Amino acid sequence: MKIHNFSAGPSILTQEVLLKASEAVLDYNNDGLSLLEISHRSKAFVDIMEKARSLALELLGLEGKGYKALFLQGGASTQFLMVALNLLEKKAAYLNTGTWSDKAIKEAKMHDDIIEVASSKDAGYSYIPKGFEIPSDYDYFHCTSNNTIFGTQMKSFPDSPIPVACDMSSDIFSRSLDFTKFDLIYAGAQKNMGPAGTTLVVVKEDILGKVSRKIPSMMDYKVHISKGSMFNTPPVFPIYTSMLTLEWLKNLGGIKAIEEINEMKARVMYSEIDLNPLFKGYANKEDRSNMNATFTLVNEDLKETFETMLKEAGISGLNGHRSVGGYRASMYNALPLDSVKALVEVMSELETKA
Amino acid sequence: MKIHNFSAGPSILTQEVLLKASEAVLDYNNDGLSLLEISHRSKAFVDIMEKARSLALELLGLEGKGYKALFLQGGASTQFLMVALNLLEKKAAYLNTGTWSDKAIKEAKMHDDIIEVASSKDAGYSYIPKGFEIPSDYDYFHCTSNNTIFGTQMKSFPDSPIPVACDMSSDIFSRSLDFTKFDLIYAGAQKNMGPAGTTLVVVKEDILGKVSRKIPSMMDYKVHISKGSMFNTPPVFPIYTSMLTLEWLKNLGGIKAIEEINEMKARVMYSEIDLNPLFKGYANKEDRSNMNATFTLVNEDLKETFETMLKEAGISGLNGHRSVGGYRASMYNALPLDSVKALVEVMSELETKA
Numbered sequence: 085m086k087i088h089n090f091s092a093g094p095s096i097l098t099q100e101v102l103l104k105a106s107e108a109v110l111d112y113n114n115d116g117l118s119l120l121e122i123s124h125r126s127k128a129f130v131d132i133m134e135k136a137r138s139l140a141l142e143l144l145g146l147e148g149k150g151y152k153a154l155f156l157q158g159g160a161s162t163q164f165l166m167v168a169l170n171l172l173e174k175k176a177a178y179l180n181t182g183t184w185s186d187k188a189i190k191e192a193k194m195h196d197d198i199i200e201v202a203s204s205k206d207a208g209y210s211y212i213p214k215g216f217e218i219p220s221d222y223d224y225f226h227c228t229s230n231n232t233i234f235g236t237q238m239k240s241f242p243d244s245p246i247p248v249a250c251d252m253s254s255d256i257f258s259r260s261l262d263f264t265k266f267d268l269i270y271a272g273a274q275k276n277m278g279p280a281g282t283t284l285v286v287v288k289e290d291i292l293g294k295v296s297r298k299i300p301s302m303m304d305y306k307v308h309i310s311k312g313s314m315f316n317t318p319p320v321f322p323i324y325t326s327m328l329t330l331e332w333l334k335n336l337g338g339i340k341a342i343e344e345i346n347e348m349k350a351r352v353m354y355s356e357i358d359l360n361p362l363f364k365g366y367a368n369k370e371d372r373s374n375m376n377a378t379f380t381l382v383n384e385d386l387k388e389t390f391e392t393m394l395k396e397a398g399i400s401g402l403n404g405h406r407s408v409g410g411y412r413a414s415m416y417n418a419l420p421l422d423s424v425k426a427l428v429e430v431m432s433e434l435e436t437k438a
Numbered sequence: 439m440k441i442h443n444f445s446a447g448p449s450i451l452t453q454e455v456l457l458k459a460s461e462a463v464l465d466y467n468n469d470g471l472s473l474l475e476i477s478h479r480s481k482a483f484v485d486i487m488e489k490a491r492s493l494a495l496e497l498l499g500l501e502g503k504g505y506k507a508l509f510l511q512g513g514a515s516t517q518f519l520m521v522a523l524n525l526l527e528k529k530a531a532y533l534n535t536g537t538w539s540d541k542a543i544k545e546a547k548m549h550d551d552i553i554e555v556a557s558s559k560d561a562g563y564s565y566i567p568k569g570f571e572i573p574s575d576y577d578y579f580h581c582t583s584n585n586t587i588f589g590t591q592m593k594s595f596p597d598s599p600i601p602v603a604c605d606m607s608s609d610i611f612s613r614s615l616d617f618t619k620f621d622l623i624y625a626g627a628q629k630n631m632g633p634a635g636t637t638l639v640v641v642k643e644d645i646l647g648k649v650s651r652k653i654p655s656m657m658d659y660k661v662h663i664s665k666g667s668m669f670n671t672p673p674v675f676p677i678y679t680s681m682l683t684l685e686w687l688k689n690l691g692g693i694k695a696i697e698e699i700n701e702m703k704a705r706v707m708y709s710e711i712d713l714n715p716l717f718k719g720y721a722n723k724e725d726r727s728n729m730n731a732t733f734t735l736v737n738e739d740l741k742e743t744f745e746t747m748l749k750e751a752g753i754s755g756l757n758g759h760r761s762v763g764g765y766r767a768s769m770y771n772a773l774p775l776d777s778v779k780a781l782v783e784v785m786s787e788l789e790t791k792a
């Protein structure tokens with residue numbers, strides 16, 4: 085049975101990427117060795133790393149604009165810390181739109197003064213605050229472009245008088261934006277870019293080197309940049325698989341092309357949520373995420389029937405995060421429109437039955 | 439042609455492990471999904487993580503002795519920092535036996551006073567210092583059990599009045615030791631345990647929680663322990679492949695069994711280095727590593743001939759580290775004795791020719 089994989093992360097990758105990645109584990113480039121057992125200093129791997137780094141910049145339209153791309157370890161959670169260590173001299177401004185923003189704030193607070201310019205915490209993070217001011221005397225502004233757990237997404241970004249750092253873990257490479265508005269972008273690979281185990285950081289070099297603290301080597305963006313993202317042994321396989329995914333996206337037509345498909349998927353999904361009286365969306369309509377659609381059953385009595393039907397249709401990974409409950413359909417780049425259609429079909433079938 | 443893979447890291451893995459890892463990338467457990475695209479909170483992955491953690495403790499003989507095993511990101515280089523952040527209150531004692539020790543010292547120095555109890559730096563790290571004192575009023579003692587670059591290995595460990603932290607990146611699981619002598623052991627996976635992308639940390643819980651600094655979440659061993667090594671998304675594939683390697687080792691008979699094979703390989707290798715007048719060992723004889731044999735050609739004129747012969751025999755990854763030059767035969771657990779024999783054959787053939 086074909087599985088429709090709505091997992092929130094780690095999440096679906098295309099079959100073409102999985103095939104190549106699987107082959108590389110046995111034999112890379114027919115040279116008799118697995119990709120896993122060759123030196124990261126070999127030409128074979130250095131080429132992979134450089135290709136991944138340049139594809140990331142190219143897809144974001146940031147080539148030749150003073151940005152560097154890094155593939156690091158530690159997950160987006162380590163970026164919560166690295167952003168503060170590298171950019172925070174006195175105080176920083178954070179927008180609190182979800183669990184991940186909140187954790188980013190917590191890690192940064194350890195180092196210095198943080199203000200929350202706005203927060204939707206009291207409303208269960210069901211919307212994106214707007215109309216707030218970003219103070220010009222702060223070191224940087226931090227936001228989360230897509231809130232994986234709650235299913236909200238920033239549709240526009242405020243003009244900022246200070247550098248902007250953005251956690252794009254769950255919507256990187258999914259939509260066109262003017263990425264030059266951001267000075268630092270980071271994203272764990274395991275949603276739109278690859279398997280778990282590497283984190284993309286794209287940083288404008290001229291914002292670095294301005295804090296007075298000594299930064300430990302592994303935490304220092306400048307160190308990683310100076311070593312071409314190879315200060316120490318990089319996570320070879322996660323980076324290779326991410327590179328394959330970026331290549332796939334480029335061949336598809338890049339962000340513009342995937343954006344259209346993503347918008348289509350989201351339209352199909354949210355129409356069903358809205359039109360079907362059995363379901364209710366969680367997030368504020370205008371802030372709905374094109375990546376993670378969160379919704380609940382109006383009548384909890386239908387839970388068992390619905391979940392049996394989901395299972396029979398091969399729909400997997402639909403459980404909502406424990407802090408929201410209900411369901412979450414994660415519709416990342418690699419999820420085909422057909423999978424959304426399969427889900428919507430089950431939902432409307434339930435309506436017929438009920 | 440069969441390749442004999444002497445790479446220093448990332449390095450050889452057994453064929454059996456590579457086959458299973460490759461299959462899992464396409465379909466894990468025949469459930470229609472790749473291991474790369476399922477949630478790390480799924481039972482399938484939680485089982486893998488728990489198995490990896492318990493196999494690590496079991497193989498080291500540390501089960502039920504107050505230790506916890508973690509599979510983290512960031513490489514051994516991040517441990518240089520984490521050891522200091524978690525254990526260093528006032529001052530720490532380090533043994534400097536190579537480039538990696540030296541880097542560990544550098545990262546720790548950022549945080550507080552460090553003394554080097556002894557160093558072989560002036561002698562090009564060609565030997566292991568002995569007979570030094572470990573002061574009892576220091577927070578911990580740090581050493582590197584095997585010096586990957588220089589080919590030296592600590593054959594015994596000093597009695598220590600203070601907790602002992604040891605970087606075992608390049609000889610973990612390769613020989614029997616009384617591992618209860620160590621309070622913290624860490625090792626990047628990419629030599630004896632798996633592919634690049636995860637780092638094993640084995641720590642005695644009672645040494646933690648004694649420093650006054652606030653430790654960032656991702657840097658805090660206690661945080662990772664409390665979350666079962668799943669504080670954030672773990673590097674799924676590197677951990678799975680490491681688990682497979684630990685399973686392979688257990689089925690082989692564990693550390694005792696592999697130690698015999700490793701000793702055999704080292705004997706064959708070093709005999710040839712010593713008996714063949716064309717080659718000279720780099721490391722002090724009594725400190726020679728069973729993992730990395732470093733040697734040079736006595737007559738550099740033979741370089742081209744030797745390297746052509748190596749290539750023809752399918753011998754790969756033998757280049758010495760740039761800071762030592764010459765050759766380095768890395769003979770990690772997964773390297774078969776036959777590969778060492780193949781190398782030794784080329785070396786003696788060169789002698790016949792010359």
Ligand SMILES: Cc1ncc(COP(=O)(O)O)c(C=O)c1O
Nearest residue numbers: 159160161184232253272670671
């Ligand atoms: C928006 C966002 N930020 C950060 C994280 C944490 O990422 P990691 O587990 O790689 O640390 C996640 C994980 O789901 C996320 O969705």
Ligand SMILES: Cc1ncc(COP(=O)(O)O)c(C=O)c1O
Nearest residue numbers: 316317513514515538586607626
């Ligand atoms: C003994 C030792 N320690 C530390 C390291 C650094 O490991 P990583 O590249 O995972 O940071 C190495 C790498 O070769 C090593 O051999």
Ligand SMILES: [Mg+2]
Nearest residue numbers: 182231232233
């Ligand atoms: Mg969130």
Ligand SMILES: [Mg+2]
Nearest residue numbers: 357358360363
């Ligand atoms: Mg509805």
Ligand SMILES: [Mg+2]
Nearest residue numbers: 536585586587
């Ligand atoms: Mg060394």
Ligand SMILES: [Mg+2]
Nearest residue numbers: 711712714717
């Ligand atoms: Mg000799």
